[in-house]
Amino acid sequence: MELRKDYFADVRKDGLHEIGQPRPRLDSPGHVTGKTAYFADRNFPGMLHLKMVRSPHHHARIRSIDTSEAEKHPGVVRVLTARDVPHNVYTILILIQVGPEDETVLADGKVRWKGEAVVAVLAETERAAQEAAAKVKVDYEVLPAVFDMEGALKPGAPLVNEYHGQNYYHYDSGECRKVRFGDVEAGFARADHILEQSYQSSPIEHAPTETTGCVVTPEGNDRFTCYTNTQAMFFTLDNASIILQMPGSKLHFVGGTVGGGFGGKVDVIVEPIAILSAKLTGRPVSFIYSREEEMQISSPRAAEKVVIKDGVMKDGRIVARKVTGYTDAGAYSRHSPYGAQKGAAHYPGPYTIPNVWIDTYCVYTNRTPSSAMRGFGVTIGDFALEVQMDKLARLIGMDPLEFRFINAYRDGDMKAHRQRTEGAALIECMQEASRAANWPVAEKYMAMSSYRKGA
Amino acid sequence: MAKVPVQFTLNGSEKAEFVESGTTLLHALRDKIGDTSPKGGCHQGTCGACSVIVDGELRLSCLTLAETCSDADIRTTAGLAEGGVLQPLQRAFLDAFATQCGFCTPGMIMAAKVLLDRTPNPSREDVVEALSGNICRCTGYEPIIQAVLTAARANSQNAA
Known part of the structure; x- marks a missing residue:
C-alpha cells in the first residue's frame, strides 16, 4: 500500500506512523488456534x-x-x-x-x-x-397482504401495522422526511437539460x-x-x-x-x-x-426505490435535484425510520447543488422486517446517485470524472440539510483516482483543492 | 434413545464417548468432548466452517456421523500448535491479516493443512481449489490465499 503524504501536507501535523504498516490484529491468535470463544462455544449442563x-x-x-x-x-x-x-x-x-x-x-x-x-x-x-x-x-x-411500497402507499391498501395506523412512518415532518433548500422548480426552469430516472434494489441478506x-x-x-x-x-x-x-x-x-x-x-x-x-x-x-x-428470518437490508430528477447546465453544473426515496421497512420499524432519514440528508451526494428537494418515506409492507446493513440508508442511494451522475455526464457529452470535479463539495459549501462542509477530501481522492486509474482529466481539475480558496 | 460408544484419537489424545445414534461428529466434538474449534455455520455441508481432518482426509464434521469415526485419527485446528508454538500455517494467517471475524478460520486452516500435507508447493490455483469449499463471508479470500502460499514457502525452507 502506498501512503500519499503530500495531500493536505500544509494543513495537518504528520503523525501518521501506523497507516501503511502491517500490524497484527489482537484477536488473530485466538482465531488461528480455535480458541476464540463465540457465544455458541459455551455449553452448560442441562441446557x-x-x-x-x-x-x-x-x-x-x-x-x-x-x-x-x-x-x-x-x-x-x-x-x-x-x-x-x-x-x-x-x-x-x-x-x-x-x-x-x-x-x-x-x-x-x-x-x-x-x-x-x-x-x-x-x-x-x-x-x-x-x-x-x-x-x-x-x-x-x-x-390480504401487500409486498410493494407503491401498493402499500395507495389508498385502500391492506393496513400492515395497526400501531402506525398507516403504511408509512410518521415523522415529525409528516408522512416523510423532508429537505428543502433553495428553489428547486426555479432551478429546473433555468436548466439546459432535465433527467429523471428511477432506481430500485431488492433486499440483501448479510x-x-x-x-x-x-x-x-x-x-x-x-x-x-x-x-x-x-x-x-x-x-x-x-x-x-x-x-x-x-x-x-x-x-x-x-x-x-x-x-x-x-x-x-x-x-x-x-x-x-x-x-x-x-x-x-x-x-x-x-x-x-x-x-x-x-x-x-433475520432482517435484510431494505429494498429501496430512489427517483432522482436533476437539472444540469451544458457547462456541467447541476443546478437542481429532486429526490423521492422509499425504504421498505417490511412489517416493523426496527432501524428503518432512521435509515430513511439518513437517506434524506445524503441524497445530494458529495456534490454542491444550490436547489434541492428531498422526500424520503419509510414504508411498511408484509415483507421480512429490514434493518441495518453496512451504510444502510445511503448505500443504495449512492448506487443510484453515481449511476445518475454518469448518465448526466453522458447527456451533456462530458467526461464523467471531470463532471464530478465541477460539482464536488468543498470546505465551506452549505449542504442541503444545513450542515456546512468541513474536512472534504473528494477532490483529492478523485485526483489520486485519476492518476491510479490512468484516467486523465484537464489540468485545471488537477490543480483544484477541497480547502484552498481560489484553487 | 440407545447410545453407541465412539472411541477415537483427537489431536493425539484418546477420546471415548457415548452418543445417540445419528449424532454428528461436529456435535460430538463440540458439545460432548469440548473441542469447539470446528464451527457450525450451516449444518448442511455448504460453508466449510466445521472442517476437520479424519485419517488424513478433509471432512465436513457436520455431515459426518460420529459413530463412523471409531478408531479414527481426528485432527482439528485446536490441536495444531505444539507446546503453544504456532505452526507456519497459523503464523502465516496471523501475518497476512488472513482473519477477520475468525469464524471460518479453523475450517480454512484445516483445508489448507490437507492441501500442504499433500502438495507442499501448491500453485495459486491449487490453493483456490483447496479452499473452494470454505466460505469467508468477510470476503477476505485474497489474504487467505496469500497466507497459504506463504506457509508453503516457509515449510519448504524449513525442509531444505
Whole structure:
C-alpha cells in the first residue's frame, strides 16, 4: 500500500506512523488456534434448546393457538406464547425516543410477515424442540397482504401495522422526511437539460457464517448471563430490560465476539425470549438460528426505490435535484425510520447543488422486517446517485470524472440539510483516482483543492 | 434413545464417548468432548466452517456421523500448535491479516493443512481449489490465499 503524504501536507501535523504498516490484529491468535470463544462455544449442563413456531402466512389473524400436543411431546419442558412475555410490544429505537412500539416478541392476535415468531418451544434437545414445534396448532385467518411500497402507499391498501395506523412512518415532518433548500422548480426552469430516472434494489441478506443466537444461563441469584453475538450490546441489554420488565442490574451480557455481522446482528430478537425462557425454566437456554432462519428470518437490508430528477447546465453544473426515496421497512420499524432519514440528508451526494428537494418515506409492507446493513440508508442511494451522475455526464457529452470535479463539495459549501462542509477530501481522492486509474482529466481539475480558496 | 460408544484419537489424545445414534461428529466434538474449534455455520455441508481432518482426509464434521469415526485419527485446528508454538500455517494467517471475524478460520486452516500435507508447493490455483469449499463471508479470500502460499514457502525452507 502506498501512503500519499503530500495531500493536505500544509494543513495537518504528520503523525501518521501506523497507516501503511502491517500490524497484527489482537484477536488473530485466538482465531488461528480455535480458541476464540463465540457465544455458541459455551455449553452448560442441562441446557435447553429453543425453537420457534413461525407464521407460514404473510399476513393473517390468529384465531387460536393450541399447544397441548407440543407440551406432551417427549423432552419438551415449556411452551411460551405472547401472554408469557411481560412487555410483548416493543420497538428497538424507543431508547432514543423513536416510537411507537410496533413489534411483538411473540405474535399476539396477528402475524404481519411470513416467518414471524408465534410460539417458543423449549426442549431437552434441539430435535425434540423441532418436533414439538411442528405439533403446535395455530388457526389462521389469512388476510390480504401487500409486498410493494407503491401498493402499500395507495389508498385502500391492506393496513400492515395497526400501531402506525398507516403504511408509512410518521415523522415529525409528516408522512416523510423532508429537505428543502433553495428553489428547486426555479432551478429546473433555468436548466439546459432535465433527467429523471428511477432506481430500485431488492433486499440483501448479510449471510454471516455464524448465525444469530445467544446462550443464557441463570446465575442462581436472580441474575442472568447472556452470551450473545449481538452487534449492539447496550441496545440489546436496555431493550431486554424493557421487554422483560427486569432491571438492567439483573442482566449480564457477554459478547463482542461476532462471527460476521455486517449490521445483521443489531436487532434485539433472540436475547429477550431466551432470557425469559431461562427465567421461567430455571435452566440454561440456547437459541441459535438455523441457516435457513438466518437467510429467511433475520432482517435484510431494505429494498429501496430512489427517483432522482436533476437539472444540469451544458457547462456541467447541476443546478437542481429532486429526490423521492422509499425504504421498505417490511412489517416493523426496527432501524428503518432512521435509515430513511439518513437517506434524506445524503441524497445530494458529495456534490454542491444550490436547489434541492428531498422526500424520503419509510414504508411498511408484509415483507421480512429490514434493518441495518453496512451504510444502510445511503448505500443504495449512492448506487443510484453515481449511476445518475454518469448518465448526466453522458447527456451533456462530458467526461464523467471531470463532471464530478465541477460539482464536488468543498470546505465551506452549505449542504442541503444545513450542515456546512468541513474536512472534504473528494477532490483529492478523485485526483489520486485519476492518476491510479490512468484516467486523465484537464489540468485545471488537477490543480483544484477541497480547502484552498481560489484553487 | 440407545447410545453407541465412539472411541477415537483427537489431536493425539484418546477420546471415548457415548452418543445417540445419528449424532454428528461436529456435535460430538463440540458439545460432548469440548473441542469447539470446528464451527457450525450451516449444518448442511455448504460453508466449510466445521472442517476437520479424519485419517488424513478433509471432512465436513457436520455431515459426518460420529459413530463412523471409531478408531479414527481426528485432527482439528485446536490441536495444531505444539507446546503453544504456532505452526507456519497459523503464523502465516496471523501475518497476512488472513482473519477477520475468525469464524471460518479453523475450517480454512484445516483445508489448507490437507492441501500442504499433500502438495507442499501448491500453485495459486491449487490453493483456490483447496479452499473452494470454505466460505469467508468477510470476503477476505485474497489474504487467505496469500497466507497459504506463504506457509508453503516457509515449510519448504524449513525442509531444505
